[in-house]
Amino acid sequence: MKQEIFRARALPWWLCAPQLLVLFLFFYLPIILAFFWAFHLEQPFGGGSQFVGFANFRRVLGSGEFWSSARATLAYMVLASGSSVGTALVLALAADRRLRLSGIARNIFLWPKAVASASIGVIFVFLLNPYLGIPAPLNEIWPGLWNPRTNPLHAYAMLFVANVWSAIPFSFIILLAGLQAIPEELHKAGAIDGAGPWRRLRDIQLPLLTPQLFVVVVLEVADSLSGSFGLIDTMTRGGPGGATNLLVYKIYSDGFKAYDLSGAATQTVILMALVAVVTGAQYLFLERRVRYDR
Amino acid sequence: MLKTSALSALAMLAGSAALQAADIEFWYGNTGTGEVAIQAACDAFNAAQDDHAVACMGQGSYETGMQKAIAAYRSGRHPALIQFFDAGTLDLMLSGAVLPVEELEPEVDWGDYINGARSYYETSEGMLYSQPYNGSTLIFYGNRELLEKAGIEALPATWEELADAARRLREAGVDCPFVTDAHPWRVLEQFSARHGLPIASRDNGYGGLDAEYTFNTGKVAEHLQNLHDWREEGLVKLNEDTAAGNYTVAFNTGECAMMEGSTGSYGAAFAALGDKVEIAMAPMYQGYERHNTLIGGASVWVMKGHDEASYEAARAFLDFLRGDDRQIAFTRTTGYMPVTKSALAALEAEGLAAEPDFATVPTGVGSLDQPGGEGSRGVRLGFYVQFRDIFMEETQKAFTGGQSMQAALDTAKERGDALLRRFEDTYKGVALP
Numbered sequence: 001m002k003q004e005i006f007r008a009r010a011l012p013w014w015l016c017a018p019q020l021l022v023l024f025l026f027f028y029l030p031i032i033l034a035f036f037w038a039f040h041l042e043q044p045f046g047g048g049s050q051f052v053g054f055a056n057f058r059r060v061l062g063s064g065e066f067w068s069s070a071r072a073t074l075a076y077m078v079l080a081s082g083s084s085v086g087t088a089l090v091l092a093l094a095a096d097r098r099l100r101l102s103g104i105a106r107n108i109f110l111w112p113k114a115v116a117s118a119s120i121g122v123i124f125v126f127l128l129n130p131y132l133g134i135p136a137p138l139n140e141i142w143p144g145l146w147n148p149r150t151n152p153l154h155a156y157a158m159l160f161v162a163n164v165w166s167a168i169p170f171s172f173i174i175l176l177a178g179l180q181a182i183p184e185e186l187h188k189a190g191a192i193d194g195a196g197p198w199r200r201l202r203d204i205q206l207p208l209l210t211p212q213l214f215v216v217v218v219l220e221v222a223d224s225l226s227g228s229f230g231l232i233d234t235m236t237r238g239g240p241g242g243a244t245n246l247l248v249y250k251i252y253s254d255g256f257k258a259y260d261l262s263g264a265a266t267q268t269v270i271l272m273a274l275v276a277v278v279t280g281a282q283y284l285f286l287e288r289r290v291r292y293d294r
Numbered sequence: 295m296l297k298t299s300a301l302s303a304l305a306m307l308a309g310s311a312a313l314q315a316a317d318i319e320f321w322y323g324n325t326g327t328g329e330v331a332i333q334a335a336c337d338a339f340n341a342a343q344d345d346h347a348v349a350c351m352g353q354g355s356y357e358t359g360m361q362k363a364i365a366a367y368r369s370g371r372h373p374a375l376i377q378f379f380d381a382g383t384l385d386l387m388l389s390g391a392v393l394p395v396e397e398l399e400p401e402v403d404w405g406d407y408i409n410g411a412r413s414y415y416e417t418s419e420g421m422l423y424s425q426p427y428n429g430s431t432l433i434f435y436g437n438r439e440l441l442e443k444a445g446i447e448a449l450p451a452t453w454e455e456l457a458d459a460a461r462r463l464r465e466a467g468v469d470c471p472f473v474t475d476a477h478p479w480r481v482l483e484q485f486s487a488r489h490g491l492p493i494a495s496r497d498n499g500y501g502g503l504d505a506e507y508t509f510n511t512g513k514v515a516e517h518l519q520n521l522h523d524w525r526e527e528g529l530v531k532l533n534e535d536t537a538a539g540n541y542t543v544a545f546n547t548g549e550c551a552m553m554e555g556s557t558g559s560y561g562a563a564f565a566a567l568g569d570k571v572e573i574a575m576a577p578m579y580q581g582y583e584r585h586n587t588l589i590g591g592a593s594v595w596v597m598k599g600h601d602e603a604s605y606e607a608a609r610a611f612l613d614f615l616r617g618d619d620r621q622i623a624f625t626r627t628t629g630y631m632p633v634t635k636s637a638l639a640a641l642e643a644e645g646l647a648a649e650p651d652f653a654t655v656p657t658g659v660g661s662l663d664q665p666g667g668e669g670s671r672g673v674r675l676g677f678y679v680q681f682r683d684i685f686m687e688e689t690q691k692a693f694t695g696g697q698s699m700q701a702a703l704d705t706a707k708e709r710g711d712a713l714l715r716r717f718e719d720t721y722k723g724v725a726l727p
Contacts, residue, residue, distance in 0.1 A: 045389035046368045131537035149534030150694040241691035256361045258680030
C-alpha cells in the first residue's frame with residue numbers, strides 16, 4: 001500500500017502530541033526533577049537548594065535503613081510476583097479444563113480487578129485482625145499465634161495474601177486467554193499418543209504459554225516494586241519496626257512525612273535504575289526461552 | 295465534614311465577592327471534636343462581622359496539612375493562616391515561609407500567654423513565632439470503675455506506685471492495667487521535660503543547630519527499659535497488644551484501666567466513660583522534682599506572600615481566636631485548654647472551672663505551670679517529625695524482641711544525630727532565630 005494519505009510529515013506528531021504532552025508532564029518532568037534534587041540539598045519550602053554532588057547518594061547508600069529496605073524490596077519482588085503468578089497459573093489451568101462451574105469461575109476471578117489495592121488493604125487488615133478477625137479464635141487458644149502488628153513475618157504473610165488476591169485477575173485473564181488459544185488438536189494428538197494431563201501440561205501447555213507467562217512475570221515484577229504502596233500504606237505503614245518499609249514506601253515517608261526531598265529523590269533515582277535493570281535482565285535472559293511461534 | 299467545609303468555602307467566596315472584602319483561607323489538621331470546634335469558631339467569626347471572611351479547610355491530619363502546605367507554598371497557592379503541630383516548629387521557623395505573629399501584630403500583649411505555652415513557640419530571644427491555639431499537654435487518665443475493682447483509691451502519682459497499682463489490677467482480673475502507644479511525645483519529650491532532663495545538647499537545640507541527642511543514657515533509657523519489662527510482665531500494653539488497636543480507644547472502651555494521654559483526648563473519653571474518667575498530672579519517678587510539661591497540640595502560623603488586605607483579615611481572625619470567650623468555648627467542646635492568663639482568669643471568674651467540661655484545665659494548666667528547667671523549654675530540633683518516626687521504629691523493634699532497648703535508643707540517637715547534621719547542612723548559612 002502506498003503511503004499517500006499520510007504525506008504530511010507533521011501529522012503523526014500532531015496525533016501523538018496529546019499523549020507525549022501527558023507523558024512529559026507526568027512522567028519525564030518528574031524524572032528530570034528527581035535527578036535534579038538527587039544532586040542538590042533542597043529546603044522543604046523551597047527557600048534554597050545547593051549543589052552537593054554525590055553527597056546524597058553517599059548518604060543514602062551509607063545508611064543501614066536503605067540497605068535493609070532494598071533487601072526487603074528484592075525479597076518482596078521475588079516472592080510477591082512468584083506467588084501471584086503461580087496462583088493465577090494454577091487457577092487458569094483449572095478454569096481452562098472445562099470443569100463444572102469453570103465458566104462462572106472465569107467470571108468471578110476477574111472481580112478483584114475492580115477493587116483498588118488500598119481498599120483491599122483495608123479489608124484484609126480487618127479480616128486478619130488478631131483480636132477481631134478470622135484468626136481471633138485461634139489467638140484465644142494460643143495467645144500470640146498470629147499478630148501482624150508485632151511480628152514482621154506475619155506482616156509479610158498478610159501483605160502477600162492481599163497482594164495475591166489483588167494480582168490474580170490480571171495474570172489470570174492473560175494466562176487463561178493464552179491457554180484457550182492452544183489448538184484443541186494438540187491436546188487430542190497428545191492424548192491419542194498416551195499423554196496424561198500432567199504430561200500434556202508439561203510438554204504442550206506450558207511451552208506454548210511462555211509468551212503470556214513472560215508478559216505476566218515482567219509486569220508483576222515491575223508492579224511488585226511500585227504497586228505495593230497502597231497495600232503497605234493501609235496495612236502496615238512500614239511496620240512493625242520498619243520491617244515492611246519497602247523502598248517505594250520509604251521514598252514516600254522520607255519525602256512527604258520527613259521533608260527529606262533530596263533523600264527521597266535520590267532513592268527514586270536508585271529505584272528507577274533497579275526497575276530498569278530488572279526489566280532489562282528479564283528481556284535479555286528470560287525472553288530467549290519464550291517461543292512465539294505456534 | 296469535608297463537604298460542609300467545601301460548601302461553606304463556596305458560600306464564603308460568593309458572599310465575600312459581593313462585599314469586596316478580604317477572604318482568606320485557614321488550614322487545620324484536627325478531626326473529630328477538634329474539627330467541630332474549629333468550624334464553629336470560623337462560623338462564629340464570619341457571622342460576627344462583615345469585613346472579612348475566613349474559609350476553614352480541614353486537611354485530615356497535622357502531617358497532611360504540612361505536606362500540602364509545602365506543596366502549596368512551592369506553587370504559590372498557600373493559605374494565609376495554617377495550623378501546624380509542635381514537632382514542625384523549627385522546620386517552619388527556618389523555612390522562610392512564615393511571618394512571626396509578633397511582627398504581624400506588634401501591639402498585642404503576647405506576654406499574656408502562660409509560660410509553658412509561649413516557650414515552645416518563641417525564639418531563643420523570646421519572639422513568639424506562632425499563636426498558640428489548641429493547647430494540650432500530657433496528663434494521666436484512670437478508669438475509676440476498674441481501679442475500684444483492685445481497691446485502688448487514688449491515681450498513682452509515681453511510676454513506682456503505678457507499677458504496683460498495675461500488679462494489683464492484674465490480680466483483680468484487669469487484663470490491661472496501663473496502655474500507651476510509646477509515642478516519643480509521651481515517653482520521651484513530656485517525660486524528659488517534667489523530670490527536668492534535656493533530650494539533646496545545646497538546651498534541646500535552643501542554643502544552636504549543632505545540638506546532639508542525649509536521651510540514650512540516664513533516666514529516659516531506664517524508663518523505656520521499665521516499660522519494656524512491664525510489658526513482658528503484662529502490666530503495660532501497647533497499641534498493637536489491644537483489641538482496639540489504639541490506646542485511647544482501648545481506654546475509652548474500658549479495655550484498659552490507665553493511660554497517659556493528651557488533654558485533647560478528654561472530650562472523647564468523657565463522652566464514652568462519663569464520670570468514671572479520672573485525671574491527674576502524669577506520674578514522676580521518685581526523687582525527681584516536677585518541672586513543667588510541654589505544650590502539645592498545635593499553633594496558628596501566618597504564611598508569607600499575601601497582600602495587606604489578607605493580613606488585615608488574618609489579624610482579625612487571630613484576635614478573634616485569642617478572645618477569652620472563644621478560648622473557653624473551644625475548651626468546652628474539646629478538652630484543649632485556654633492558654634492565656636486572661637482567659638484562665640475569665641474561666642475562674644465565671645465559675646466554670648468546676649464544671650466537668652473544663653476538668654482538664656486545673657490539671658493541664660497546673661502541669662504546664664510547674665517550674666521550668668533546661669529540659670522543659672521545648673524541643674528546637676530540626677527534622678524532628680522524622681526523628682519521631684525513627685524513635686518509634688527502633689523502640690518498636692525493642693518491644694517486639696528484635697533488639698535490646700539500649701541498642702534501640704543508641705541507634706535512634708545515631709540516626710537522629712545524622713538528621714540533625716543534615717538539617718544543619720540544608721540550612722547552611724541560616725541563623726537560628
